[in-house]
Amino acid sequence: MADTITINVDGKDVQVPPRTQLIEALRGPANTETPAFCYHQDLKVAGNCRICLVETEGPRGWALGISCHLQTAPGLKVRTQVSSDKIVKLRKGVMEFLLVNHPLDCPICDKAGECTLQEHYMGQGKHESRLDDAVGKQYKGGADHRFLDSKGIERGGKKIDLGPSIVLDQERCIICTRCVRFMSDVAKSPQLDIAGRGDHAYLTTFPDEPLNHEYDLNTADICPVGALTGKHFRFQQRVWMLKSVESIDPSDSLGANLTIDYNNSGSEGGKVWRLMPRRNPDVNKSWIANRTRLLYQNLAVNRLTDGKKAGGDCTIEDATIAAVAALKGAKRVAIVASGHLTTEDNAAVLALAEALGGKAEVFGGSWLTVGKADGIALSGDPVANRKGVELLGIKDNLDELVAKAKDFDVLLVAGNDLWSASAEKAAKLEVIPTRIALSAWVDATVAKATIAIGIRAWAEVRGSMVNCNGRVQLLQACPVVPNSQLEAAWSVLTALSKAAAKPLTWASEVDAWKSAQARGSAFAGMTYRSIGPMGQQVALSTTTVQPVAAGV
Amino acid sequence: MAKIVPRPNLSFWEQVYFVEIFKGLATTMGHAIRNLTGQTKFPTVSYPEVQYDLPRDYRARHRLMKRPDGSPRCVACFMCSTACPARCINIVAEEAPDKHIEKRPVRFEIDLLLCVFCGYCVEACPCDAIRMDTKLAVMAGDNRADFVVNKESLMEWKPTDYPADDTQSQKAPGGSLHAQALDEFKSGTYH
Numbered sequence: 001m002a003d004t005i006t007i008n009v010d011g012k013d014v015q016v017p018p019r020t021q022l023i024e025a026l027r028g029p030a031n032t033e034t035p036a037f038c039y040h041q042d043l044k045v046a047g048n049c050r051i052c053l054v055e056t057e058g059p060r061g062w063a064l065g066i067s068c069h070l071q072t073a074p075g076l077k078v079r080t081q082v083s084s085d086k087i088v089k090l091r092k093g094v095m096e097f098l099l100v101n102h103p104l105d106c107p108i109c110d111k112a113g114e115c116t117l118q119e120h121y122m123g124q125g126k127h128e129s130r131l132d133d134a135v136g137k138q139y140k141g142g143a144d145h146r147f148l149d150s151k152g153i154e155r156g157g158k159k160i161d162l163g164p165s166i167v168l169d170q171e172r173c174i175i176c177t178r179c180v181r182f183m184s185d186v187a188k189s190p191q192l193d194i195a196g197r198g199d200h201a202y203l204t205t206f207p208d209e210p211l212n213h214e215y216d217l218n219t220a221d222i223c224p225v226g227a228l229t230g231k232h233f234r235f236q237q238r239v240w241m242l243k244s245v246e247s248i249d250p251s252d253s254l255g256a257n258l259t260i261d262y263n264n265s266g267s268e269g270g271k272v273w274r275l276m277p278r279r280n281p282d283v284n285k286s287w288i289a290n291r292t293r294l295l296y297q298n299l300a301v302n303r304l305t306d307g308k309k310a311g312g313d314c315t316i317e318d319a320t321i322a323a324v325a326a327l328k329g330a331k332r333v334a335i336v337a338s339g340h341l342t343t344e345d346n347a348a349v350l351a352l353a354e355a356l357g358g359k360a361e362v363f364g365g366s367w368l369t370v371g372k373a374d375g376i377a378l379s380g381d382p383v384a385n386r387k388g389v390e391l392l393g394i395k396d397n398l399d400e401l402v403a404k405a406k407d408f409d410v411l412l413v414a415g416n417d418l419w420s421a422s423a424e425k426a427a428k429l430e431v432i433p434t435r436i437a438l439s440a441w442v443d444a445t446v447a448k449a450t451i452a453i454g455i456r457a458w459a460e461v462r463g464s465m466v467n468c469n470g471r472v473q474l475l476q477a478c479p480v481v482p483n484s485q486l487e488a489a490w491s492v493l494t495a496l497s498k499a500a501a502k503p504l505t506w507a508s509e510v511d512a513w514k515s516a517q518a519r520g521s522a523f524a525g526m527t528y529r530s531i532g533p534m535g536q537q538v539a540l541s542t543t544t545v546q547p548v549a550a551g552v
Numbered sequence: 553m554a555k556i557v558p559r560p561n562l563s564f565w566e567q568v569y570f571v572e573i574f575k576g577l578a579t580t581m582g583h584a585i586r587n588l589t590g591q592t593k594f595p596t597v598s599y600p601e602v603q604y605d606l607p608r609d610y611r612a613r614h615r616l617m618k619r620p621d622g623s624p625r626c627v628a629c630f631m632c633s634t635a636c637p638a639r640c641i642n643i644v645a646e647e648a649p650d651k652h653i654e655k656r657p658v659r660f661e662i663d664l665l666l667c668v669f670c671g672y673c674v675e676a677c678p679c680d681a682i683r684m685d686t687k688l689a690v691m692a693g694d695n696r697a698d699f700v701v702n703k704e705s706l707m708e709w710k711p712t713d714y715p716a717d718d719t720q721s722q723k724a725p726g727g728s729l730h731a732q733a734l735d736e737f738k739s740g741t742y743h
Contacts, residue, residue, distance in 0.1 A: 105654075107627065107629035107631060107678050107679075108627050108628070108629050108654055108655045142740065143650075143651030143652045143740075144651060158651065158654065159651070159654075234647070235628070235645045235646060235647055235655050236645070238629075238630040238634065240634065241630070241633075241634070
């Protein structure tokens with residue numbers, strides 16, 4: 001929407017979009033910091049924390065209202081903490097009530113450092129508690145900090161196991177209901193609810209029911225305090241010690257946007273500690289699936305960090321030399337591209353085939369089964385870059401390869417685990433005497449290969465993938481690599497082109513991207529800068545778009 | 553802006569220069585004679601047979617304080633390693649079986665070769681779990697790994713080596729206040 005309206009914030013006229021939440025207008029165009037605990041951009045408005053309140057002028061003079069619920073309208077006049085001492089005082093009061101039952105265990109709370117409550121407390125709180133133990137939830141003391149509900153039943157606890165992935169600390173919860181709204185409105189599986197009333201309210205699952213949903217770890221992200229924590233990251237690292245790079249989900253063709261949080265200090269060297277969703281309103285909103293989130297756990301496990309030839313392990317260099325020799329001596333070469341690799345890598349596959357001349361043929365596709373889109377952050381297609389491979393002009397013709405496998409004497413598989421996808425179909429490829437596999441992991445294809453070369457995994461390369469809706473998105477390289485000798489697939493393929501009369505001379509992924517642009521007209525004019533962290537849509541005429549809806 | 557330094561107003565005898573030199577020499581020789589004839593105490597000691605008693609606040613090698621049951625007071629909050637300008641503290645945390653504590657260190661290592669002995673870790677600790685009052689000013693080792701001290705060696709200290717008014721040390725096993733502190737610890741009233 002291009003048209004804007006004028007509202008007045010603290011005596012200044014500001015251009016804002018019409019009929020949006022006032023809090024968005026304040027935080028965005030009006031550039032006024034507004035705290036909020038219960039408000040979340042991608043959830044329905046609940047308006048229960050009251051910390052975002054502002055003064056607006058109405059027919060009966062200045063009145064208080066919560067900016068997350070008010071909508072912008074022409075001529076709206078707003079006073080915030082900048083011009084109104086009343087707002088400052090009231091927010092302080094709201095904060096005091098929020099902190100009545102909140103413990104001061106920030107030093108051992110995993111949320112510390114990214115906690116909204118901590119942030120705003122430091123910003124505006126800093127007051128002494130005026131409440132004594134007789135008020136509040138009437139904690140019974142002891143290690144569990146259990147309290148009595150309105151019927152006198154003991155509730156709560158510091159460590160409540162809600163299900164397979166989430167732990168609840170009842171004492172830290174400020175009843176903002178973000179998690180409740182997420183489970184009911186986005187996940188469409190209302191497994192959480194607030195029980196009790198007023199001061200005795202508490203967050204709980206239904207009796208004897210666990211919290212187990214493919215998206216339940218998102219509740220830990222949106223929790224403004226440390227009440228909900230993910231078991232996979234609990235007590236692992238303090239968040240301020242992590243650095244992050246922006247990437248996307250490599251296991252699904254929606255390509256949910258995420259950040260890779262890692263650090264490269266400490267005795268263990270570098271490590272990727274977690275993946276966090278990155279907000280992209282056009283792709284995955286603020287959500288990623290648990291399956292995606294736990295992908296980081298494979299990054300250091302079962303990796304192919306060296307090469308393999310003639311049954312034994314060897315260095316990457318030796319494996320590359322062996323592969324070049326095999327390609328040089330080959331009469332017919334079949335090269336299999338992969339939707340699990342970046343567009344750059346697949347451009348390198350095409351360039352290598354071109355360099356090898358008439359003896360090479362490129363095949364593409366996957367035997368993995370395609371599931372259904374869940375409408376939140378998964379499209380169900382495990383081949384993340386299927387569209388990118390298609391836009392490069394590589395056909396989905398693996399079965400054709402199987403049919404004429406006898407014609408070839410060298411098979412080069414670039415990051416496409418054919419034997420895991422369908423061992424039965426792939427077994428027919430074993431008639432090809434020399435099988436070269438490029439893979440980041442020691443997978444079934446590597447086991448069947450005569451020569452294998454380790455490559456970098458998705459988190460360690462810079463490149464692009466095209467999601468199922470035709471959106472080109474970037475992966476950035478996290479510097480944590482199991483073996484610094486490892487190279488991206490395009491780089492290994494460039495090295496393999498020494499087998500050709502005219503080898504490729506690519507220096508970086510930018511050269512690979514330029515090659516991809518030359519092969520796929522849809523990428524014309526796109527640069528890494530223009531794609532940016534949020535992605536860029538390819539022209540609709542060049543692709544058949546089957547939109548996959550993102551969450552609520 | 554330039555600072556103007558006024559020239560000192562020297563008297564005639566000071567301007568002559570030689571008189572002042574002999575005055576200075578007299579002072580030096582006076583000290584030498586007094587020291588050699590034993591009229592004053594030498595400021596040096598025959599180290600290492602004789603050692604200075606370091607002041608209480610001297611920042612020496614670290615130690616980890618103990619609870620009455622002998623476990624470290626540390627809750628693995630990483631405040632020390634966050635405050636550390638030399639990044640020499642490496643902690644690996646885990647869930648503690650004791651619900652009062654919640655979190656505890658599995659590993660707590662300090663690389664003494666990286667450490668600059670600034671004492672920020674002691675300042676940052678919210679639990680009085682790390683101190684630098686061991687008076688161990690000299691550390692020796694054959695290789696770099698010897699200077700990475702782990703949790704166990706940081707907890708190797710005896711309460712008897714610390715003054716009686718250091719209550720936190722005396723509550724550790726072997727200290728004068730240990731029995732009472734252990735009772736409190738078991739009953740859940742210990743802090």
